[in-house]
Amino acid sequence: MQFLNKIITELLDQNADLSQYSIVLPGKRPIVFIKRILQERQYSGLLPNFYTIEDLIVQISEKQPVKGIALWLFAFDVYREIYPGEDFAGFLKWFPTLLKDWDDILKFTDSDKAVLEYMFDEERIKNWSENLGDTTDLPRHKYLNFWQKMNHFLPILKQKLAEKNWATSGMIHETVKGKTEKFAQTTANKFVFCGFNAFTKVEEKLVRNLLQWDKAQCFFHTDEYYMNDLRQEAGKFLRDIKTWKEFNDSREFRWIDDDFAQPKNIKVYEVSGNITQAKVLPDIFKNINDPNLSKTAVVLLDENLLPTCLDALSSVNYLNITMGFPLKNLNFSNAVKQLFYLQKQLEKKDSSYYYNDVLSVLEELPNNEVDQRIILNFKANIEERNIVYIGKNQFRELLNELSFFNLFEKPAGIISFLDQLISFCYELKFREIDDILYESISHFEKSFKIIKNQLSPYTFAMGMDTLEVLINQLVNSETIDFEGEPLQGLQVMGLLETRLLCFENVILLSANEGKLPLGNSQNTYLPFDVRRHFNLHTFLENDSIYAYHFYRLIQCSPNVHLLFNALSSGVNTGEKSRFITQLEIEDNHHQIENIIIENTSEPINKEAIEIEKTASVLKKLEEWKSRVSASHLTSYIYNPIDFYLTKILGTRETSEIEEELSQRSYGNLVHYSLQIIYEKLVGKQLVASDLEFSSSQISDIVNTSIIKMNHQLDFYEKGMNFIHKSIAERVVRTIVNYDLDLVKGGNSLEIIGIEEQFENIPFYLNEDKTDHVSFYGFIDRIDRLNGELRIIDYKTAKTKNLAISQPKKVEDEEKLEKIFFKDDRKQALQLCIYAYAAIHSPTIVDKRVQCGIWSFAEANQGVQLLSIFDKTEISENLLEQPMKSIRNLIQEILDPEKYFKETEKVTW
Template sequence: MTTFIFDVLKDLQNKNESLSELTFILPSKRAGLFLKHQLSKVVKQTIFSPNIISIEEFVEDLSLLKSISNTELLFEFYNVYITLTKSQEADSFESFSKWAQILLQDFNEIDRYLIPQKNIFDYLSAIQDLNHWSLEDNKTDFVKNYLSFWKKLHNYYTLFTKQLITKKIGYQGLIYREAAKNLKSYIKDNPEKQHVFLGFNALNTSEITIIKELLKNGLAKTYWDIDSVFINNQKHDAALFTRQHRNNWAFFKNNPFNWVTTNYSKEKNVSVFGIPKNIGQAKYIGTLLNDLQKKNSSLQNTAVVLGDENLLIPVLNSLPPIVEALNITMGFPLKSIPIASLFEALFHLHKTPSNTFYYKDVINIISHQFIRPLFYNKEIDFATKITETIDTNNLVYLTTERLKDLASNSHNIIDLLFSNWDKSVDTALKNCSQLILHIKTFLEDKKDSNLLSLEYLFRFNELFNELTRLNTTYQHIKDISALYSVYKELLSSETLDFQGEPLQGLQIMGMLESRVLDFETVIISSVNEGILPSGKTNNSFIPFDVKIENNLPTYKEKDAVYTYHFYRLLQRAKNVYILYNTEADVLTGGERSRFITQLELEGIHHMNHQIIAPQVPIIETSLNVVDKTTSVLNELKRVAQKGFSPSSLTNYIRNPIDFYYQKVLKIKEHDNVEETVAANTLGTVVHNTLEDFYKPLVGAFITVEIIQKLKASIIKTVTHHFTDVYKEGDITKGKNLIIFEIAKRYVSNFLDLEIEGLKAGNQIKIIAIEADNNVVIDIPELDFPVTITGKVDRVDECNGVTRIIDYKTGRVEQNNVEIVDWETITTDYSKYSKSFQVLTYAYMMQLSNNMKLPVEAGIISFKNLNKGFLKFSKKDKAGAYAKKEALITQETLNNFSKELKQLILEICDPNIPFTEKEL
């Protein structure tokens, strides 16, 4: 295939133009690289290379101004703003930057299109004066300030541009305006210089003025790249601008219009694929490239054009291994680099000055991939030590001093990370820069130094150097919040550029990078409404009707620009693959682009349209099954000899695989920091408080007077146990204070219940508190001893009947401690686990103490205290009118022991694996 650039060079050669003496002006620098490459195919002898520049470089030369970044423009504009605004009315730099960005875009458009500045600013001010909502003669200060802002726009613009020109710098629009102003002197100084403009489409008024003047003076040639299908259709937006140029420029009334081609109508293979989600598109691009490589053995003339540039990383990760040569024209956004998350975390930590740091923020920073290695010292991982100390001591907030105590050999890095920035921008920038150097030194000392990581650091070092320069030069950044805003602005515009051979292999680019370039095979992604084209976005202070009146571009012109780029990619291509997202999305709505519908309606090309569904393997979920090997059985013997507790046995009933993890593999749950007191912590505090109260009363009858005295110690004892269990967690505010009060109330209510019972005539004698039981039971089928172990919260004697009591801080109802059939007690955890526990305690007590039967066993629920002692009961049938037997007799324990032994036999049976239950 021949390309547009090749055709232009061939035409110039046929016209006997001296290519070396021409100045080629193109829409982008990248197009210049391809033009230089095509020269070797046209010219057969050695020549000097012509001057090849982009339109931005050309107008910079004309204007005598140098372009500066948007961020620096903001600082320059703020200088003007505070000069023309009273100090008490001026916004902070952070607030200013939010609206100034939009105003700078408007300045840019007004200048690029050579609009008389005073006229449009006065017009805008008059509109706001008419539209303001205050109908009162005496306007409020807010309304006055609002209208004053609009009246100052022209003053802002005038002083701003004057200062920029004085400094020989400018934004794009000002550069274009100055270039158009300097055009006559440029022509006078270069009367013989020939310019070739090629591949242009949408031109602003400044560009039109420059090109028309050069054409008029015989100093330029223009080559347009448009197809007859588009230009002859008055409604086709791909030729919207080119039609205007051909019809409105006087030059083309007497001179040929180069060129209108007929490439688009040639036969093409056009395939359209609807694919769910962006990742689906990225994966399918990899599949297409793999198929193309196998067919053609080369991807030399293939381009992947990303409608949504956020797809770059997913596409790179989806490329097949057979892709050897690759060139990426888009930079990798700095905000996507791993080290960006580190500085994001640091800004988050220091935006609000504080002497203490939230534990999650601390762990997030010290666990970062660039920071954690810095905490290794002589094989001690201080990052792990800090994390474990936080978990163990329940530290929700930490100070720098505490961190230094925990990581004694890492004081320097802790100072850089956690020393308070104290609202000082200089301190923040200094710490960030030193941190980068610290990481750099560490990486360079490693033998397997990661060069890519060093490249990341270099780019961020440049970024912070730029922040330091801007802060030193302008001194507008007054606080960390403003610094963070400027940092984010710089971060969003900076990229890490890829290195590659620009003329070889597969090309991956954005839509704008494709200008003037032609490829035989084109894959275009994200062809959805809202992306291609971008739709009705109007980020401007200038109303739509004012833009129309002043010939400023609106969303219609923006759409036409992307229409041209899209169709131009198709003009000379032979194989076209168009991908769009079929899934409804907040921004794109899942609607395919109008470009696809337009292609179908044209009927010029046969289109293969498919909806592609990803291959999702059917993964059958299977429950975990662990066979009881010899080593497992040996471990079970050790567990049996040490003792099965009632809770471990009910854990087996609930899910055998959990029993296996906890008792056989000894896997413990990780103790996370309790920001809010957990239910089990509350339970422990209440249990321990009651143990302290009742332990001295063992063997004695309790009285109302004794219990009344205990009530006076509630606050002291509960506080002590919270300190002991909750460690350094704060119980003085928030939800924790409420839970602390609940713990006090639970204990107080329990003691009140005790007093109420005593006043009603109950005689209560404390027999045991937190009684340890450790009994061996005889199971003939097993050739090793089996022990049952556990602590009983309380054993007392109430009116001559022994009671075995288990405390529960959660809610328990009477039906939770009742059974009908003995066989179900070891099968249904949710219904019978409480009954199983209290009966196990009764069984152990009977075996260890030869306790006199019958007894009662049950639960006191602190969330259901008004129901009192909830006794275990055996019912003769299900239902409300069933007969209940609450006394535990020898027959009761015999029936229970039979089921208990059966459960233990199942646990120890080598032929019954640990099988996970569906919960």
């Protein structure tokens, strides 16, 4: 800390008793380092007084600062007396921004009235709105009305605040304007201003008055590199300060160093992605000669990088974080925001809750075991019934036993709801939760208490949406502070926390344009030219302040690592900071090394999964042989590992809520609808009247199927799901009409069975018939068309490869024996098993059958039949060759020497 060391040395040379001094700093962070320096020098006297410049100004003003919620509520109470039409939620949308502008006006101009009148100046308005006309809805007219109101409202607000001896930040500066001379004359303190690079008008007046009365001295941390070069914006304000008449031959401007020109190792890293920046940190540490990293600082220009950096720094023994983590980025914060959204839904009569909105609250709040069981049961219910939008009654039915269910009910009032939230947060803190979550909950508890206390003096009505805005405004400005080792180990901080501090090794992350500097993204109602006219700070002045912090940080650091994200995503343009470009172009003292780091990973050696058929696996396979279905075999063909997981281990896919109907559910919808129609006709010779359905009847049948699927009818009332339902109705109507045309055409059609189950159909794996498997399954439809028995399977997808050709060559015979080892033959495989089961079924006397697929995608084509050696009438002899392939497939599954292994699909 060479700059602080110089200051302490200078002060001790002047007076061995530092208690005579009052040290004024830009922030509180350097105080702990000053104390360490004094300890190292074995200073035994009383410590000096420490102030921030803001604390000193407030002390001189003798005003009570007011800000945040207290100020917003008081200001609105004043505003509604003048303009009673606006609600508090609307007020909060513009007042915080206006307040910042007003404070700037009070700090940097002689009269806020002049600026407000200027904004309402008649000639300026004429230039803006010469074609405005009489329409009051035009934005310019609204803008004119806004400043007209502010010219009336802000003076009254200032008066009301003054009556209570309250003051905003700007009002405090305005008050101190007339007190600086008297304070400088009467104070007995000796002030030491350290490390400032810019002052407001009042701060400048105070410092200069104290200098004139010889009651202050200033130490500036500057460098010849940017002080002597008028092009360097980093020295803009300091060059002006240097010209003060108070700095002369008897009182020098101290200090202008020449540190920047000293040898430095400056590296610029072009990094692909934000996360990669954090991953680079351990590699940079390896090349730094700093064993415990106590002389190293990681400076984050993007606060959102903090969690990622902490993961990357997990191996660092000592770590101190001096920047806060935004409360709004934590899961608990998101849950609270979503809770308020659900509360607003209660104000609507026929509203329902979107399932994800509910789950984001339930899953992100800490839950005890009882609550966890209730939530799991809730999830199982909505997943089983595919409930996307949960009705209020349904919501109560499923969650009313939840310990914090009262938070989802409509409260008696805002204060009552805040009491419930405070009680809930208090109870959560006694559970086993991690430190960050504990701090997050504590911050919210404090915020709720603050809001409740601040609301108590006021009587204006406030709805849930207004409370939500108020809490969001508060939470967005809150951060969680970390505790660490402030005097040893690695320092992780923001750019402003580095003021007055020096480090041998500086690592700056997110050095992108828009982060360093922030650019022209000021949140203000005052146009740029108005700010320039009245000498208010614009983004140009802010850029100069950022430039100073950047150059000051690296001027005393021998090793500088500047990282920027080169990827363009979201608001990030992927452009490096202009300050880095300036260094590369203008810095004649150093050779800057550019490094490109791609977001690469170690190559993945993907090896096929192999699972050995152990004794326990073979035992399971023996059990499997007693119930073999066609779907088991097609699962094996598609992926042997899936077969192992589902049929051997017995795992099942987790059910998920479908916001848009899946192909599987669509198929079930059509399938169930056809089942409802045809199961009433089983055993009957169909006539035309059996198959004549109106559109409304078809729609009712589909609705019945929806209920059978445990889905909600309103799930299908709009969007893509309405389209899917309409398509399902059309497919059902097409299939029924196809059968109707057959009957009307003089064909004989009889329904034999719907969802007909077969089981214990033996299939022998050897010639001795000592080893066999038993087939089981369900046939969607069995009918008899003109005396021919048909086995029909419904499919959502199109049909393919239902023809098995007669082998003409030896190679073809070999292929035929493995024809069902291919994924594209699974429909034919299934039909062959169905045909085999029908022929060997004790309940079916026919020994010749037809087997086919009725595709929902090609419903108007009717049943497309399986063809074996150009014949569609399947007999046991025709099945002999295809069943050999099925036998080979089953034997491969049972073969202990052949592992379950992911293999490429067989194609010919």
